Amino acid sequence: MRLAPAALCALALALASPARARVVGPEEAGFAACDGFFLARAPPEGFPGPPAHVKICQVYKGEPRFATLYSTRDKAPLYAAFAYTQAEPSPGGEESWLVEPQIDDPKNGLEGMMPEAEVTGSVENLGENQALTADYTDSGYKREHLNPSSLHKGDHQAATNTLTNAIPVPSAVQETWDWEVSNLVSRGLAPHCEKGKNLYLISGAVPSSVKAKDKISVPEALWLAACCDDGSKSWSMAFDKPVAAGSRLEELTLKELEKKLPEGTQLFKDHCSQDRSDPKALEVVQRSVKEIQQEEPKAKECPSPQQTTDDTEEGGGFLRKLCGFFITPICKLLQYICSFIWQLVRLICSIVCQLVQNLVQAVCTFLSGICGVLVSIFVNLVQAILCILNGIASNIYSVLMLVYRLLSIPLNLLVDIVCFPFYVLGAIPQVLHDIASGIGGMFLLIIDAITNFAKGLSYIASALLGRCLPKTSPEL
Structure with missing residues (x-):
């Protein structure tokens, strides 16, 4: 279904309040405000650090939503750490994806995720270290959430809609990944961990040598690791999904999954508090998981924007194509006009802010210079007065000493x-x-x-x- 021009303008204006995020500096040990998504606030060990990988604390409407380790070499996320909120199907309609300007241009001053069209032209080297929407178009792969959006609801679900949380996968994987993960977590894992209160989840992708449009690494496999620790007992489970047609999530132990990842990987601190491991609780969870795995996966209820567009184009009639032929250029023109006006407003605001900043800086410099001169004059005046008083005191002292010496001589x-x-x-x-x-x-x-x-x-x-x-x- 195509959007009307008015809807496109409304969408462009709505993009003024994007999901916010922060690229965590390489000098910081963790993921800043997103450390709470890791067991004992300890991120996974064994993954290479900067500059090939960047840490992102994904924040939406002022609250941390999940943490992402992003590979600037593979242009795809390596893992996402998140908490289970509540499974909810993704809403229908057009999805708006965002990019992270700081990954390509750390000095641009833009803090957080922003719409791609909004930053195009204002961010240097955009797309050099991250994937863009054009990299998925006609690539033969679908754009999928590494942190499944169907595992969340409301603002938590909206926060997953970022290109730093997207991976290119075949259509078969896109149709089953969300369903399998959301069902395993919501029905098999969370109910046995105080409804997900103490459940820590990490989903990840293993990069391969295959590149979508020679840029984005197509994952060799997807994986999910879960750790439940309430302070007295713990259990952990892991799942692996080879990216191949018809592949299902396969259950394995946490240590078995860690062996498939880079050498020395430890996803949870102390391997999910293995000293407090509860085999009986784990057995109950495994039975529940096996029941879910026996079910047949269902495709997404809501197709992706690209899939919706393709289906519409294939099933549209002559009249719809004719309308699209005329409306599409108008919509594109309106998009460019809105983008141009927005960029112009930003440029004017930037110039005004710069002028105000320069004026304030000039006034501050002038006042600082005046104050410095006045203080210098006052200090020099006080020094001169003190020198005069010191000279007078020295002369009086000399006269008194002369008188004293004269009076101390005997009269005879x-x-x-x-x-x-x-x-x-x-x-x-x-x-x-x-x-x-x-x-x-x-x-x-x-x-x-x-x-x-x-x-x-x-x-x-x-x-x-x-x-x-x-x-x-x-x-x-």
């Missing part, structure tokens, strides 16, 4: 210092007198010495003459 010393010149002048005559007396005394001493020397010589000469000359007797 000051008098002696002042009178010293007068003492010197008054002593000069006495010194000259003493010098003259000394010189006169020296001459007197020399004269006296010469006189005494002459007297001595005279005495000696007299004595010698008296001995040498004859003595005469005195006259009578």
Whole structure:
């Protein structure tokens, strides 16, 4: 059934509220807000990490819905971890699929899933690391949910409708995968685990070398792992479905499934708390599962959008084809006009936001510069005042120290210092007198010495003459 132009416009406007998601950074250990979908908040071990694989926390209307490990090399999800909400058939009508812009362009600033038509042209390298709608068209494969939409209801079901949760499968697999998984979980597993309250589910795909349109890896097999742990006892089951016509989900143990996956894989922490494993509870679950597996699978109640279009084209009459011939270009034109208007509005909003941001940044820079200058002037003024006060204080201190030193000198010393010149002048005559007396005394001493020397010589000469000359007797 083709949509009228008005319906297409309504659909384009409805896409303004897409499922939101977040690509978890490689530096983060888990899946951010989606860690609760794993037993003990521990994601599976053994799968390669970035950059070949990216972790996505799928969020819809502000709530985490499920976690996805996506392979950018295979352009398909490797596994999806989710909780059972309630099985519900998918609603009829056109399905709107979304893409994750951050996978191809991490710097685009778009947070979460968005309609492909809405981001085309604004996201660089769109489709380089993920599959797009065109990659499924005329590929020979059907687009199927890895996390089955029929296992959920309401917003949880709508959140599964993303291309990061899609895998290419043959028609036979698409017709049975949802039915088998939803029946096994809703009727065989959840009733034996407090209606799914403590049931942890992981569905996955094993990539093969076969590529749909040389881009998307067609899975070699699909698998489902379940772990029930209420804190006191636990049980686990696993299922494997080879992607081949007529293949059914085959039951196997959790460890047997892990051996088919990359080496070292551990889907649940401690292999689903094997130390608390309850064989009796597991036996009851296995009986229930075997009863369901004996039933014949039913095809989807609601065909996919692509299948609906093909069937309509094959069964339509001449009048419908004629209407389609005229209406289809008009619908496409309206789609392009809506997309162009939306992109134009986004561009104008982006330019206005950028201008406002630049204006606010310029004002903030100006105010910051003014404040910096005022603070600098105030600081320099305070420094100058402090320097002046410091100089005055230093001078006062020097004067006080000089006064103190002057007052600490004895008074008699000051008098002696002042009178010293007068003492010197008054002593000069006495010194000259003493010098003259000394010189006169020296001459007197020399004269006296010469006189005494002459007297001595005279005495000696007299004595010698008296001995040498004859003595005469005195006259009578």
